Amino acid sequence: MSQPLGPFKLVTVNTAPERAYRLIGRVVEDVKDKYTIIHAGNAESIDKVKETVEAAQPNVLFTASMWTPEQAAEIIAIAKEIVPDLKTFSLPQGLQVDKGPDAVVKYIKENLPGLLE
Numbered sequence: 001m002s003q004p005l006g007p008f009k010l011v012t013v014n015t016a017p018e019r020a021y022r023l024i025g026r027v028v029e030d031v032k033d034k035y036t037i038i039h040a041g042n043a044e045s046i047d048k049v050k051e052t053v054e055a056a057q058p059n060v061l062f063t064a065s066m067w068t069p070e071q072a073a074e075i076i077a078i079a080k081e082i083v084p085d086l087k088t089f090s091l092p093q094g095l096q097v098d099k100g101p102d103a104v105v106k107y108i109k110e111n112l113p114g115l116l117e
Contacts, residue, residue: 005116006036011056013049013075014064017042019101026105035116046071049078057083060115065091065104087115
């Protein structure tokens with residue numbers, strides 16, 4: 001069996017950090033045979049993105065579904081000033097509210113290969 005890709009250091013931007021850690025924990029567990037992902041931090045607001053990214057130096061950043069596309073773009077721009085080759089992924093606005101946590105986990109897992117490989 002081949003080694004999992006990674007490790008990838010992930011920072012999430014989510015106003016509900018406990019939910020972010022729980023959902024990402026499910027994803028990490030589900031994909032651990034393919035990818036090694038370390039959830040290195042969470043920024044609870046746009047104001048916290050710079051310090052969180054500077055501290056964690058992630059390879060990957062996810063913006064949660066509570067952000068508008070404009071806010072997600074702003075978050076990504078801030079993060080890329082610090083880590084220019086950062087891989088970024090924005091959940092569609094409202095996904096968590098409309099379809100629940102299982103849909104979020106599924107959506108992330110479906111999109112990981114395109115993001116990480």
